[in-house]
Amino acid sequence: xxxxxxxxxxxxxxxxxxxxxxxxxxxxxxxxxxxxxxxxxxxxxxxxxxxxxxxxxxxxxxxxxxxxxxxxxxxxxxxxxxxxxxxxxxxxxxxxxxxxxxxxxxxxxxxxxxxxxxxxxxxxxxxxxxxxxxxxxxxxxxxxxxxxxx
Numbered sequence: 001x002x003x004x005x006x007x008x009x010x011x012x013x014x015x016x017x018x019x020x021x022x023x024x025x026x027x028x029x030x031x032x033x034x035x036x037x038x039x040x041x042x043x044x045x046x047x048x049x050x051x052x053x054x055x056x057x058x059x060x061x062x063x064x065x066x067x068x069x070x071x072x073x074x075x076x077x078x079x080x081x082x083x084x085x086x087x088x089x090x091x092x093x094x095x096x097x098x099x100x101x102x103x104x105x106x107x108x109x110x111x112x113x114x115x116x117x118x119x120x121x122x123x124x125x126x127x128x129x130x131x132x133x134x135x136x137x138x139x140x141x142x143x144x145x146x147x148x149x150x
Contacts, residue, residue, distance in 0.1 A: 010080040011040040012057070014088070016049065024050045026123060030084050031056040040074055081112050082120045089129060089137035102136035109143035120146040 012030050015023050031039060031053050043049065043059040060074055061067055088105065091098040112119050121144050129137055141147055 007036060007038045008080070009040065009074075009078040010034050010037045010082055011042070011060070011074060011078045012082050012084050013042050014084045016041045016043040016059075018048060024053070026084050027053050027057070030082070030122075034082075037080070040078065075111075076115070078117065080118045080120065081108070082122060083124060084122045088121065088124050089140070091129065091133050099133055099136060102133060102140065105140040106136055106143075109140050113143050118146075119144040120148075122146070122148045124149055 012027070012034075014026065016027050027041065028050055035056075039057045040060050041057045043061070046054065046057075046059045049057070049059075060071060083105070088101070090101065109119050121141065124147070
């Protein structure tokens with residue numbers, strides 16, 4: 001395959017493979033929207049993915065640091081990073097590190113911009129954030145190329 005005919009790679013970040021109907025609907029829509037892309041998703045297990053999405057996406061486990069080289073290879077390959085659906089700008093209440101996902105987005109987006117990746121937020125909402133959490137959410141959003149909120 002030449003560069004001009006190669007499929008563009010995209011990673012879809014959200015909460016997939018957990019049997020949540022809303023996330024599954026987003027995933028099926030994304031698989032159709034990005035049909036001409038090699039599509040990766042972050043999911044520890046694809047057994048709960050909807051049948052219509054299986055085979056259309058490649059899962060990358062994000063639960064273990066053991067697969068760091070696999071994650072790095074995918075990061076270097078993809079051209080687009082798409083946060084798709086749900087409240088990605090949220091504090092994980094009750095968690096030991098409630099701002100964990102916000103920090104991860106800022107770090108990932110900064111690295112993505114350095115490597116010339118396109119960053120998109122699609123169908124994202126925002127939780128009740130204030131102070132430092134709101135600042136982190138805004139910082140991650142400012143690094144994106146597209147924001148489509150709901």
